Amino acid sequence: MSNPVDQEQSQAEPKRRKSLPIWVIALVAALVLAGVGFGAYQVFFADDTAAPGECASVSGTDDAAKLTIVDCAEKSATFKVALKKDKAETSCPEGAYRELRDEKNLICLMPNFVAGTCYESDEANQAFKVGSCESPEAIKITKVINGTTDPSGCPNSNGLGYPEPKTVFCIETPGVS
Template sequence: MTGADDAAKTEIVDCGSPTGTFKLASTRKLEEAGCPEGAYREIRTQSDLLCLMPNFVAGTCYVPDEPNAGFKAGDCGSQEAIRVSEVIEGTTDPSGCPDGSGLGYPDPPVVFCIETPEAE
């Protein structure tokens, strides 16, 4: 994804690609309500609302990707880095994460367990 807000341009890549920073969580018609509650990135096309969520992979560190309002794979030594220690599918409850530190999404239900490597 490049660009900001509704002017953002998307390019479809394999979810295993290091450049695949978001994945499609759900698609809704423009006349429907917005994305489910959570930190989804909303992109509007001519006919649909795309609800995107991070494409986080367990064991990977991410740094802010300001132009795209998200994260990209990066150096764990960066002061701003987060590390995804575990991905728990089928739930939105972060209590299964170390210290309960997780980011939950309801659609599809998944929790990303988050650590800050520089804080350890």
């Protein structure tokens, strides 16, 4: 049987809450600060523009052109990012690159041509879009040769070369007799 005095003392004394150890508080504070720092970096310093090798679609023209990264297998993936340079650079390498500028970068785009596919001009976006091989304006990509700018590997040496990355697109015009 318990002592009534002990019961009164235990009821009168409130239970003390244990405080968190200082190391737990420090760890939580460090994680919060790291999260805030990472968020600030992403907003102010991260370069979220396209990276070389990524595929893209472009909408709009001239200074209003907008680059959107898309999966390379999508029909809308008419361009591939060839190079990304500092905005201070004057131009892309010699070749038929489409140049876009943003606040930080000069982005050099090349066609995302696929061998065996026909394309038609998309004047509004200074690009080619997948089209019918029956069209008189169509071009057909017969072969893509990576690692060179020499079109001699194409039938009749009919190729379009890009120096960076070194790529040749072998072209024929199926709609022209």
